[in-house]
Amino acid sequence: MIIIMKHNPRRSNIKRIFFNRKAISITEIMVGIALFVLAAIPSFGYLMSSVKQTAATDMENTAGVIAGSILDRILDNVEYDLVDDTLKLDQISGMTDEDGSDNNELKIKSTSFKLELEVKTIPNDQIEFGFRKTPYIKRQSSDSENADPGNDINSIKNDAKRWNTPVKLKLSQITKHKNKTFLKEIMLVIKWKDPVSGRDRTEKFTTMKANLSLVEQQGG
């Protein structure tokens, strides 16, 4: 069987461009390198600035991880009464500190993260608890499971006094622990110097800790 290959002028053109055995002159090499460098310099500059920004947000992320570790321990493992601004935060963080000393400073990936805790105790008379008073429901004389007329949900809803009596009490009016507090607002401040830009950076994380163990052990 004979296969006749047809001549394709376009294919032969491509062949000529890509597989031409003619040597490259030094001028061509120089022009090529110059063009490449011209394109590469601004691109590399942009790439490097982008890498720096990523490195900076990576530090932010590390600050977030530190905050998570410290705040979780404060919320779950540290007793309410012990939560104050004297807590050794690097100690309770459970993270590996490259400087190894309890100085409220965590050194991670050669960057020092300074840790500060601002704790504000909320007085009991500043905590207000509101609710709607439970409606009066008449005791029934029958052994029926359902409500008699006047005692059913529609009757209760239509009686504004039964349905909508809002009450607001201060925690100081409810609790038997007059000398105890029940709520602390916590702000964890993490500061560091960005190793690339040299800029001072700060991140703040807010949470609250309630004295739940006291209520659990001794009642409200």
Next chain:
Amino acid sequence: MLIPMILIGMFIFIMFFFTLMRWNSSNRRMNYQDVWGRKALYLAKGGTQLALLKVSMMPTECYDALAISQLKNPYFSFKIAAERVAAGKKPVNPNPKEIDFNPGPQYLTGPGDNRDALLQDPAYVGTKEDPLSGELNVFIKAFTDDIKFAGPDTDPITGERTVPYKHGFASTKVKVLAVKGQQLYNKQTVELTVKGWVYDGMNIKREKEVTKIVEVERK
């Protein structure tokens, strides 16, 4: 010869450059979102602490609100009822002279009402998107309304603070975890959800939710 070589080189370079740029910007965005998300998460956790404090200080008010949301009479003892049913008696006992006196009604529905149907009605129990919106949830809503920041530096309506960034938290869902026919013995197991939020540097609201399961007992 030179032009195709430069073109191929440039193409490879541009591909490499864009891949790196995309990887970088995606990393940056993830890091940024992680930090703000974490701020919202710890606000939600703080809000949960306040909610748990309120529930533990006011268990009866909380139980009553939950009972009404289920069309149950909050004063009725489901514990005595369970003991009576186990002894082959009716759950309701209106006789004050008997030791297991347990006056009705057990439920707040009239004889002609279908409790199950009412507890499926979004007008009564709210929708999936807004679970506290139903009419029967007004007591729960009143109970959870103050699960937010308070004080002079707080917006009284939204409960938001603006320092060091705009942030706040609120209770978004209180779901009674009980199945039909289960005995509850004057206790309700509830799923309590608190949402924390922050507005990031680009004023985009970042939200996180924390859910706790608590047992509420009438005392």
